[in-house]
Amino acid sequence: MPELPEVxxxxxxxxxxxxxxxxxxxxxxxxxxxxxxDLDQLSSVLPGRRLTxxxxxxxFLLLDVGRAGSLLCHLGMSxxxxxxxxxxxxxxxxxxxxxxxxxxxxxxxxxxxxxxxxWLEPGSESHDPSLSILGPEPLExxxxxxxxxxxxxxxxPIKSLLLDQRLVAGVGNIYAVEALWRAGIHPRRKGxxxxxxxxxxxxxxxxxxxxxxxxxxxxxxxxYATPEGDFGYFAIRLNAYGRQGxxxxxxxxxxxxxxxxxxxxxxxxxxxx
DNA sequence: CCAGTATCCTGCAGGC
DNA sequence: TGCCTGCAGGATACTG
Numbered sequence: 001m002p003e004l005p006e007v008x009x010x011x012x013x014x015x016x017x018x019x020x021x022x023x024x025x026x027x028x029x030x031x032x033x034x035x036x037x038d039l040d041q042l043s044s045v046l047p048g049r050r051l052t053x054x055x056x057x058x059x060f061l062l063l064d065v066g067r068a069g070s071l072l073c074h075l076g077m078s079x080x081x082x083x084x085x086x087x088x089x090x091x092x093x094x095x096x097x098x099x100x101x102x103x104x105x106x107x108x109x110x111x112x113x114x115x116x117x118x119w120l121e122p123g124s125e126s127h128d129p130s131l132s133i134l135g136p137e138p139l140e141x142x143x144x145x146x147x148x149x150x151x152x153x154x155x156x157p158i159k160s161l162l163l164d165q166r167l168v169a170g171v172g173n174i175y176a177v178e179a180l181w182r183a184g185i186h187p188r189r190k191g192x193x194x195x196x197x198x199x200x201x202x203x204x205x206x207x208x209x210x211x212x213x214x215x216x217x218x219x220x221x222x223x224y225a226t227p228e229g230d231f232g233y234f235a236i237r238l239n240a241y242g243r244q245g246x247x248x249x250x251x252x253x254x255x256x257x258x259x260x261x262x263x264x265x266x267x268x269x270x271x272x273x
Numbered sequence: 274c275c276a277g278t279a280t281c282c283t284g285c286a287g288g289c
Numbered sequence: 290t291g292c293c294t295g296c297a298g299g300a301t302a303c304t305g
Contacts, residue, residue: 002298002299003298003299006298032281032282034281034299034300034301059299059300074299074300075298075299076282076298076299076300077282077283077297077298077299078282078283078284078297078298093283110282110283111282111283111284112281112282112283112284112297112299113281113282113283114281114282114299114300115299116300130300130301154275154276155275155276156275156276156277160276160277163299163300165299165300172298172299173297173298173299174298175298218298219298221297221298222285222297222298223284223298224298241298261277262277262278262279262299263297263298263299264296264297
């Protein structure tokens with residue numbers, strides 16, 4: 001489900017709704033997510049503490065719990081955060097519930113269990129195996145200067161490079177496909193076979209696409225929703241993702257799709273070279 | 274080291 | 290209707 005714009009939208013919602021609230025109780029059950037969810041640990045550390053900060057790094061959310069530490073969250077493919085009244089019906093695959101001081105609950109739901117919920121002690125972020133390898137934030141200044149030289153020395157298809165979180169943090173399949181369409185670059189073109197000038201332009205376009213998507217509240221394809229239940233409206237602006245078999249919006253050529261970098265990738269064979 | 278594939282899991286749409 | 294297959298917004302362990 002969630003790439004950077006969706007996670008950013010979730011973050012803003014959590015920050016707006018939950019800042020300063022206390023965690024009064026914790027429910028759920030230990031289960032195998034991508035990292036094991038340890039409910040005993042969370043139950044011992046969280047109750048009585050206040051939610052003091054809300055951050056994002058790539059596709060990860062960090063919920064600061066005072067000076068005790070931070071809750072690391074990743075939504076995987078199907079994860080959701082929900083802010084609901086305590087008496088709201090509990091969805092299947094609800095793995096963690098934080099009971100809040102205003103009578104509402106923050107619930108983490110993830111049917112496919114590719115997500116992560118983990119507890120980070122203060123100062124442990126720089127050692128975390130997932131966080132520590134992340135490349136730069138594409139919405140921060142400087143991405144156009146940092147990213148191109150790194151891509152230039154790689155032999156993988158540019159599509160795979162955009163998905164590599166070590167090079168740039170937060171891009172997923174939808175926005176990689178969109179950025180390449182907008183940049184007019186063939187997704188199979190190897191990084192080392194693209195001029196620095198084009199890579200610089202692509203980097204700027206990545207930022208552009210992501211920030212436009214943030215402004216629309218992300219992309220709802222199927223079931224993505226904000227913690228308050230709202231949808232993301234960037235889907236109506238998608239020019240390439242999921243458009244195989246349909247005419248290119250730029251040149252009318254029928255778009256194609258193949259699996260590149262392990263993920264279905266649509267492109268226009270005429271205007272992406 | 275690097276590049277490419279297999280794998281973890283559930284739900285849903287489509288074909289028969 | 291029911292059963293089967295394939296596919297889905299991600300990350301990483303493993304292979305060559």
